[in-house]
Amino acid sequence: xxxxxxxxxxxxxxxxxxxxxxxxxxxxxxxxxxxxxxxxxxxxxxxxxxxxxxxxxxxxxxxxxxxxxxxxxxxxxxxxxxxxxxxxxxxxxxxxxxxxxxxxxxxxxxxxxxxxxxxxxxxxxxxxxxxxxxxxxxxxxxxxxxxxxxxxxxxxxxxxxxxxxxxxxxxxxxxxxxxxxxxxxxxxxxxxxxxxxxxxxxxxxxxxxxxxxxxxxxxxxxxxxxxxxxxxxxxxxxxxxxxxxxxxxxxxxxxxxxxxxxxxxxxxxxxxxxxxxxxxxxxxxxxxxxxxxxxxxxxxxxxxxxxxxxxxxxxxxxxxxxxxxxxxxxxxxxxxxxxxxxxxxxxxxxxxxxxxxxxxxxxxxxxxxxxxxxxxxxxxxxxxxxxxxxxxxxxxxxxxxxxxxxxxxxxxxxxxxxxxxxxxxxxxxxxxxxxxxxxxxxxxxxxxx
Amino acid sequence: xxxxxxxxxxxxxxxxxxxxxxxxxxxxxxxxxxxxxxxxxxxxxxxxxxxxxxxxxxxxxxxxxxxxxxxxxxxxxxxxxxxxxxx
Numbered sequence: 001x002x003x004x005x006x007x008x009x010x011x012x013x014x015x016x017x018x019x020x021x022x023x024x025x026x027x028x029x030x031x032x033x034x035x036x037x038x039x040x041x042x043x044x045x046x047x048x049x050x051x052x053x054x055x056x057x058x059x060x061x062x063x064x065x066x067x068x069x070x071x072x073x074x075x076x077x078x079x080x081x082x083x084x085x086x087x088x089x090x091x092x093x094x095x096x097x098x099x100x101x102x103x104x105x106x107x108x109x110x111x112x113x114x115x116x117x118x119x120x121x122x123x124x125x126x127x128x129x130x131x132x133x134x135x136x137x138x139x140x141x142x143x144x145x146x147x148x149x150x151x152x153x154x155x156x157x158x159x160x161x162x163x164x165x166x167x168x169x170x171x172x173x174x175x176x177x178x179x180x181x182x183x184x185x186x187x188x189x190x191x192x193x194x195x196x197x198x199x200x201x202x203x204x205x206x207x208x209x210x211x212x213x214x215x216x217x218x219x220x221x222x223x224x225x226x227x228x229x230x231x232x233x234x235x236x237x238x239x240x241x242x243x244x245x246x247x248x249x250x251x252x253x254x255x256x257x258x259x260x261x262x263x264x265x266x267x268x269x270x271x272x273x274x275x276x277x278x279x280x281x282x283x284x285x286x287x288x289x290x291x292x293x294x295x296x297x298x299x300x301x302x303x304x305x306x307x308x309x310x311x312x313x314x315x316x317x318x319x320x321x322x323x324x325x326x327x328x329x330x331x332x333x334x335x336x337x338x339x340x341x342x343x344x345x346x347x348x349x350x351x352x353x354x355x356x357x358x359x360x361x362x363x364x365x366x367x368x369x370x371x372x373x374x375x376x377x378x379x380x381x382x383x384x385x386x387x388x389x390x391x392x393x394x395x396x397x398x399x400x401x402x403x404x405x406x407x408x409x410x411x412x413x414x415x416x417x418x419x420x421x422x423x424x425x426x427x428x429x430x431x432x433x434x435x436x437x438x439x440x441x442x443x444x445x446x447x448x449x
Numbered sequence: 450x451x452x453x454x455x456x457x458x459x460x461x462x463x464x465x466x467x468x469x470x471x472x473x474x475x476x477x478x479x480x481x482x483x484x485x486x487x488x489x490x491x492x493x494x495x496x497x498x499x500x501x502x503x504x505x506x507x508x509x510x511x512x513x514x515x516x517x518x519x520x521x522x523x524x525x526x527x528x529x530x531x532x533x534x535x536x
Contacts, residue, residue, distance in 0.1 A: 093515060094514075094515040186499055186500065187499075187500045187502075200497065200498050200499065226507060229502070229505040229507070230498070230500050230502065230505075232500065232502070290484055291484060291485055291487075291488060293481065293482070293484070294481070294482040294483070294484045294485035295485060297478065297481070297482045298482055298485075305459060309459075309460075312460075314527065314529045314530070315519065315520070315527065316520065320460055320461055320462065321462045323461065325467070328456075328461050328463070328467070328471075329471060329474065329475075331459050331461060332452070332455045332456060332459050332461065332471065332475070333475060333478060335455050335458050335459040336450055336455050336475070339455070339458065346482075348495055349485060349486070349490060350482075350485060351495030351496055351497055352490035352493040352494070352495045352496075353485045353488055353490060353493075354495070354496045355490075355493050355494055355495060355496045356488060356490065356493060358496060358499065390474040390477070390478055391477070391478055391481055394481075406499060407499030407500070431499070
């Protein structure tokens with residue numbers, strides 16, 4: 001049962017020599033072989049994981065810990081495909097900064113997890129290698145695009161996982177699978193070696209069993225990187241230092257309007273708990289999140305059309321006939337939005353509305369320390385739900401798109417069940433307010449305060 | 450929206466039936482995103498990045514440690530498909 005341990009518990013157990021890293025890794029591998037033929041969280045399981053565990057340096061910050069990594073992080077020695085046949089069998093020649101930091105901290109990459117192809121989606125159904133199923137109920141989707149990572153954590157196939165978020169791709173699958181998903185501020189964690197989706201919002205981050213684990217992993221992967229010019233030079237601090245004061249937290253009525261009634265009830269109950277913890281929670285107003293769908297769709301498609309232009313099959317990978325339907329749709333819509341005569345109508349206008357949304361958040365954070373922001377309007381949907389819905393992802397991610405296009409930090413954590421499926425509570429904070437978001441989330445998650 | 454033209458611009462070969470299918474879907478998507486036209490943006494500057502960082506530079510040093518070995522090479526050059534007809 002070592003596979004069930006949280007990261008914090010596993011580290012403690014290893015350091016106290018209650019068990020060894022090979023035992024921990026073996027326990028996760030057994031869980032994978034038991035469940036993954038049904039769940040399909042992994043695209044590749046690291047065949048050298050057990051061997052690496054035998055020589056792991058337990059004195060390091062993540063020494064001997066098995067971590068699952070989304071398949072859009074380049075990993076030397078493990079295939080990296082971003083779940084697209086264009087990159088089928090591709091072996092990276094260099095390491096992403098995030099996985100490099102994990103390895104340096106002593107972690108073992110137990111495998112690469114399934115995702116929506118190129119991270120285009122919120123279901124994991126657009127993966128060219130087949131859907132991942134939700135461990136809470138395999139008839140349901142895990143969410144996405146980091147659906148494999150969320151499912152691997154929820155099914156205890158790893159101690160913790162890494163995902164990436166462009167708009168909801170960490171927080172929404174975490175919500176649907178009932179785990180913790182944390183999106184650091186854009187620029188807090190390096191994008192170097194992450195297969196690019198929308199470069200102005202791509203943010204790597206952890207999916208974990210507890211808030212404490214998310215804080216621990218973030219501290220290791222965050223920081224300035226000379227290979228990513230958008231990373232912040234601001235120092236990374238201890239994300240779980242205790243809260244010094246009671247905070248003012250806003251809850252937007254426009255966001256609550258979008259919630260399904262039973263899920264909304266649970267979110268309001270969670271907000272009530274924050275009040276019981278001494279914080280002031282107050283209804284406020286934000287720009288309606290429907291506008292973010294328009295902005296995000298245009299900006300994301302435009303950046304995708306540019307980023308995926310490099311896949312020509314000449315230097316690596318297969319040619320452009322290997323792109324799946326969703327990737328083709330996104331590349332084409334982006335090409336259209338950027339094309340001569342339409343640029344002002346779509347791309348430029350969307351970037352102006354983006355400014356309005358950022359200004360609206362600035363105003364809100366002048367008054368409130370944090371805002372309530374659930375990652376999903378309701379519980380997971382059934383496998384097959386994305387068929388013939390080219391805007392599925394945007395509609396599911398409506399509540400996390402505003403914070404993503406503004407580059408904010410946010411967390412999603414379980415707050416109850418509807419029809420036995422997890423519902424998420426979420427908080428967002430100003431840029432680089434990781435500490436506040438994690439501290440309040442951690443306070444909320446503690447059973448007896 | 451001229452789907453065939455955009456596919457050509459994006460260098461994407463379409464499968465039979467995709468052109469008609471995408472045409473319908475793009476029209477729906479464009480209708481959904483038109484919601485942003487409701488907001489007045491006449492005096493607003495566009496935002497293309499959110500870091501607040503400007504003019505980030507690095508040293509002018511060559512790092513050849515991560516150069517890819519080409520899948521097909523000839524005398525140290527990449528072999529690429531020809532762009533002119535052979536005749």
